[in-house]
Amino acid sequence: MIESAAKAGEIEIKGVGKTYRTGKSVFRALDEIDLTIGANEFVTILGPSGCGKSTLLRIVAGLEEASEGELSVDAESIVGPGADRGMVFQGYTLFPWLTVRQNIEYGPKLRGVPILDRRKISNHYLRITRLESFANHFPKQLSGGMKQRVAIARALANGPKVLLMDEPFGALDAQTKLEMQEALLEVWDKEKTTVLFITHDIDEAIFLSQRIVVMAAGPGRVLREYRVELPAERTPEVREHPDFMKLKRELASLLKHREE
Numbered sequence: 001m002i003e004s005a006a007k008a009g010e011i012e013i014k015g016v017g018k019t020y021r022t023g024k025s026v027f028r029a030l031d032e033i034d035l036t037i038g039a040n041e042f043v044t045i046l047g048p049s050g051c052g053k054s055t056l057l058r059i060v061a062g063l064e065e066a067s068e069g070e071l072s073v074d075a076e077s078i079v080g081p082g083a084d085r086g087m088v089f090q091g092y093t094l095f096p097w098l099t100v101r102q103n104i105e106y107g108p109k110l111r112g113v114p115i116l117d118r119r120k121i122s123n124h125y126l127r128i129t130r131l132e133s134f135a136n137h138f139p140k141q142l143s144g145g146m147k148q149r150v151a152i153a154r155a156l157a158n159g160p161k162v163l164l165m166d167e168p169f170g171a172l173d174a175q176t177k178l179e180m181q182e183a184l185l186e187v188w189d190k191e192k193t194t195v196l197f198i199t200h201d202i203d204e205a206i207f208l209s210q211r212i213v214v215m216a217a218g219p220g221r222v223l224r225e226y227r228v229e230l231p232a233e234r235t236p237e238v239r240e241h242p243d244f245m246k247l248k249r250e251l252a253s254l255l256k257h258r259e260e
C-alpha cells in the first residue's frame, strides 16, 4: 500500500436531500439520506433505476451539491471534488492518447510528484491490478475488463481514502464481470480503502459487500440495510452458500414488491 499512513476514510451523510429545478419543474431526487460508512468498509447501494444512486454518489464525490444536509470524510466537510475520493465509472474514462502507465501516473504528475516516485506508484498499481505486461499499451489495445483495471489503478494512484464506484462493471460480459469482482476484492484487501459501490445487480452486491443499502425511488431514499454475514474471504463458492441464496431471495423480493 502507498501513502497508507494517512488513510482512514469514514464517510458521514446526514440528512442529505437533492431537488432538481429545471424551468418550472421541480423534481425531488433524494430525501433525508442518513448513512455512515466506516473506514475500510465495503458498502454497496442497491436500487432500481432512477432511485438516485448516481446522484448520491456524485454528491459524495463533490461533483454535485446537495440541496440540504451535510457530508464529510473523516469529519472534513465535502465541498467539492478532492484527492481523498477516487471515482470509477461504468464508461471507460481513460485518456486514449496515454499508455496504461501514463494513465496511472496522470494524477500524481498533476500533483507534482517527482518522476521516480511516480514510477514507484505506477509499478505498485500495475502489479496489484495485474497489468504489468500492459504498461506500454494504449487503452484501445485493451479489453473492457483491463480498461476497468486501469481505471481502478488510476483512481488508487492518487492515494484516496475512499473509492466511489458507479456500476463500474455494468458494461462487461458476465464472465469478465465475475473476474473483476474478485480482482476488486483483492485490491480492496491490499489497499484498505473505503469503498462505496453502486449497482442494480443483486448477486454483485452480495458477493462484494459487507453491507448493502437498498434504496427506493420517488423520492430516492434508504429503504433498508443488510449486513452480509458471509465469510470474509469471498471465493467463487460463496455464491453457493445458503446465506447467499437466502439474502438474494430477500433482496429480490424486496425490490420486486417495490416495483409492483
Ligand SMILES: Nc1ncnc2c1ncn2[C@@H]1O[C@H](COP(=O)(O)OP(=O)(O)OP(=O)(O)O)[C@@H](O)[C@H]1O
Residues within 6 Å of the ligand: 020, 021, 022, 027, 029, 047, 048, 049, 050, 051, 052, 053, 054, 055, 056, 200, 220
Ligand atoms: N441534472 C438533473 N436534472 C434533473 N433531474 C435529474 C438530474 N440528474 C438526475 N435526475 C433525476 O434524478 C433521478 C435519479 O437519477 P440517478 O441517475 O441518480 O438514478 P440512478 O438510481 O443512479 O439510476 P440508474 O440506475 O438508471 O443509473 C432520476 O429520475 C433522474 O431523472
